[in-house]
Amino acid sequence: xxxxxxxxxxxxxxxxxxxxxxxxxxxxxxxxxxxxxxxxxxxxxxxxxxxxxxxxxxxxxxxxxxxxxxxxxxxxxxxxxxxxxxxxxxxxxxxxxxxxxxxxxxxxxxxxxxxxxxxxxxxxxxxxxxxxxxxxxxxxxxxxxxxxxxxxxxxxxxxxxxxxxxxxxxxxxxxxxxxxxxxxxxxxxxxxxxxxxxxxxxxxx
Numbered sequence: 001x002x003x004x005x006x007x008x009x010x011x012x013x014x015x016x017x018x019x020x021x022x023x024x025x026x027x028x029x030x031x032x033x034x035x036x037x038x039x040x041x042x043x044x045x046x047x048x049x050x051x052x053x054x055x056x057x058x059x060x061x062x063x064x065x066x067x068x069x070x071x072x073x074x075x076x077x078x079x080x081x082x083x084x085x086x087x088x089x090x091x092x093x094x095x096x097x098x099x100x101x102x103x104x105x106x107x108x109x110x111x112x113x114x115x116x117x118x119x120x121x122x123x124x125x126x127x128x129x130x131x132x133x134x135x136x137x138x139x140x141x142x143x144x145x146x147x148x149x150x151x152x153x154x155x156x157x158x159x160x161x162x163x164x165x166x167x168x169x170x171x172x173x174x175x176x177x178x179x180x181x182x183x184x185x186x187x188x189x190x191x192x193x194x195x196x197x198x199x200x201x202x203x204x205x
Contacts (some may be wrong), residue, residue: 013055
């Protein structure tokens with residue numbers, strides 16, 4: 001498999017990171033991403049026209065759009081171990097591929113109070129994985145864009161056929177405490193560029 005375990009890598013992120021998810025609320029805000037923020041695209045956001053992400057994070061690689069996204073992306077890939085295994089053949093000659101192994105517990109479970117011990121845990125969304133990744137690898141300021149946590153539509157008008165999240169995703173209940181911990185206890189600056197179900201400051205206001 002052409003992937004390197006992220007825990008054994010020398011990966012480092014910029015101090016300022018913008019995590020872009022594929023929610024439709026992000027439309028009209030991509031151009032507001034400050035030029036000094038490193039862009040991390042999650043899932044289908046890697047296909048947003050004119051977005052130039054440095055890093056692409058995936059936890060599933062079996063979607064119908066994966067092949068197109070994989071062909072067109074040139075940058076660092078960070079996949080969950082399962083997604084990396086599934087995509088290994090397609091990425092044999094692709095550089096800068098990394099994987100993470102989520103532990104069996106998740107930060108949804110009450111005994112995991114601080115999921116910030118050098119691993120990325122499941123328990124919310126791929127955007128939550130990206131937030132953990134950003135913190136672990138050096139980000140001090142994080143912007144979110146298109147992290148709607150509402151509905152099943154993508155930015156391009158298509159619909160995620162694999163999920164029915166409802167008007168407010170259950171993931172809010174686990175991601176919100178993580179963000180609160182990072183802001184209040186770890187001193188990170190975290191804001192959103194676009195409307196979201198999360199309780200966050202809107203960037204620029």
